[in-house]
Amino acid sequence: MTVRSILSAIALAFTAYLAARGLLWTEPDTVERGWLIVAALVLYLPVTWLWVFAIGTGTPEQSAEPRATRRVPNWGVALAMLAAVVVPNATFFAVTEAGRTQPFVTWVIGAIGALMTIIMIRRRPIVAWVGMAVLTLSASFWLGPLAAFSLGLVGSLVWVAAAQLVMIALDRTARDADHLAELQQAASAWQASQSGRQRERRIHVQRALQAAGPVLARTIESGGNLRPSDKAAARRAEASLRDELRGTRLLDDGVRAEIDAARRRGAVVNLFDEGGLAGLGASDLDDIRTELASVLSDAVSERLIIRTSPHHEVAVTVVGRSRGEGGSGDDDEVDLWREIRRPR
Structure with missing residues (x-):
């Protein structure tokens, strides 16, 4: 009863x-x-x-x-x-x-x-x-x-x-x-967000160690006397760490591999995520990253600029620039322009 x-x-x-x-x-x-x-x-x-x-x-x-x-x-x-x-x-x-x-x-x-x-x-x-x-x-x-x-x-x-x-x-x-229930929900949400941030920080630390760990180890072993190849590897490691800070939502394993390949052939790659991908789901981000990796695999530009777009139809813009026929850095020409559409 x-x-x-x-x-x-x-x-x-x-x-x-x-x-x-x-x-x-x-x-x-x-x-x-x-x-x-x-x-x-x-x-x-x-x-x-x-x-x-x-x-x-x-x-x-x-x-x-x-x-x-x-x-x-x-x-x-x-x-x-x-x-x-x-x-x-x-x-x-x-x-x-x-x-x-x-x-x-x-x-x-x-x-x-x-x-x-x-x-x-x-x-x-x-x-x-x-x-x-x-x-x-x-x-x-x-x-x-x-x-x-x-x-x-x-x-x-x-x-x-x-x-x-x-x-x-x-x-x-x-x-x-009711007030206590609201406080409990807020506390649970805060705890979940903190756990997510901790996991994200751990992932970033692991990637940083993977990228910079071997370079730091060789630097210590050689006493700072790095070979040209080691210096190039250090610059690539620094650039990859910068990518993790500037464009996390643009990156997955495929995009990272293509960016690293472009840098190994001598291209300068810059990523800028300015919030243009906010609100997109995981599947939409996967589609955008897959298309971005495809664009980067075909790119031959000396300088690649990858930037998220605030436009309601364009998610990411990829611009490639190379030196003109004169060879002067002031005469860069746009030889790649690609807009990745925002999924509907």
Whole structure:
């Protein structure tokens, strides 16, 4: 059984007990209009059980909320107000003045208090307190203020106030739980991002060691007296490390191999990733890298510039430049222009 079903059963039993007290006429001589007492019972029980068991209605935004938090329709509110007015006044009117303090009459004070407590739990505090105000006025009119408070009105008021405090505490607890859940999600996301960055840093360190480790080892062994081939290898290692910093999203094993081949034949290769590939998925990046590797494998330019593009249709631009016929560095000519389209 759920907590809600247990509480509903308790509310059903308690309200049924209060109503049963109204049928135990310990002093029948004081009862002048018994049918009014029965009519009050007939009105009270269905209205109370409606608030106990009714699922209520909610807007589409409230459809995912627990049933206990959904509101009973307005006609349910009207029935509750009708019961708060009719049940006490009809019961007190049905007996003589001497019988108004008898338990089979004063049950209405606890009964309406129980109904308003249920309404408070249903998150209708204004309705509950209006009902208690009506009950207080009715009981004070028929019994007098002191007698009304001494015969159960204080207890009813305490029930309703305690129910409101409990609901406030539950709402605060729910808000705190939601806030803690949000903090936990944020912490998990931060931890995941940190783990990803740590993995990325480890990969970069491994690649740096692979590229620069042999060169550093030979430098130490030779005491800094490197051969021309070793110096060329050191320059390529430096350039590859620069590529890892400037154009990580452009690189995979195929692109790295083609860039290294271009540098070995003497070409100068520069990579610039300025965020043009942001938002692309892994498969799109793989397609772009495959096409980039193909372009680089066919390139014969002396200088290659690879740059991501902010254009909505172009992902990467590859420009190749070579010295002109005069051989002057100031007369570089563009001998390669290739735009890699952004995947749709």
